[in-house]
Amino acid sequence: MTPSFIVSLKVLIIDVPILFFMGTLIGWTLAKKQFKGRTLVDTLVVLPIVLPPSVLGLYLLMTLSHIPFIRESRILFSFPAAALAPLFPSCQ
Template identity: 45%
Template sequence: MLQNEFLSPIVLSLKVASISVTIVFILGIMIGKIFARKQFKGKTLIETILLLPIVLPPTVIGFLLIFIFGTNSPLGLFIERLIAQPIIFTFTAAVIASTIVAFPLMYQTVKIGFQAVDIGIEEAARIDGAGELKVFLHITLPLSIKSIIAGLVLSFARSLGEFGATFMFAGNIPGKTQTAPTAIYIAMESGNMNLAWLLVATMVIISFFFILITTVTQK
């Protein structure tokens, strides 16, 4: 019983974090590339909105997700009709919540990495006949690899540790939406300190490992 109560939240957290970090990696690279150098009307406002999850309380994010995707919203009703069930209190809801809170870390780290690339090197490649895609793939990305790795690790760790928004939007259904942070909270509330300590120790070890990777790759 203890094994299921321990392994299930850890495995679920790793699955949610893995899917979330894949999404934020793709979106972070794409949006980070656009915002790194281009100037356009409304850029500051859009970027502020993208970075809001860093400073917003997780409960606020959870509330907004329920408002946007809940069964009383047009989008929520559309999704419910499309997949024959509400999106709230599902595995997908946990992924959405984790993705939203993790995205700003990936975006901001990658954008700074792109901005640090010497424009002269990119221009030299263009003069030699390289198209924008080749310049990006063979010049910009390789020169930004440290920032990309840091963004991946930080966003993965943030997704892994997400609690508030996930708890509100995805709930705490064992084996379905109960991640390690929510399992720790429930274990403490129910007085199951052995399980709580086991989950806490595991999360500390995993988080330490990922932060260590970030530190090593930046040297």
């Protein structure tokens, strides 16, 4: 197996349970509760439908690269970043 396939499987193993619980919690909260900032949460959930994942990833990379701690610690292109990055466009 190729190394990229192995990395993809590792990311999948990490992200699927997180997305299951996070998606269930956000969906239940938006369906059952009224709270301040509900419109903002709803907008953030719908945002991946409007923007392609590549554009959303580019915006995320551009935003995080301006934070000195993140840029200097070289977190942006590490495995934890690869495991967390798919969570942003997948939260729909």
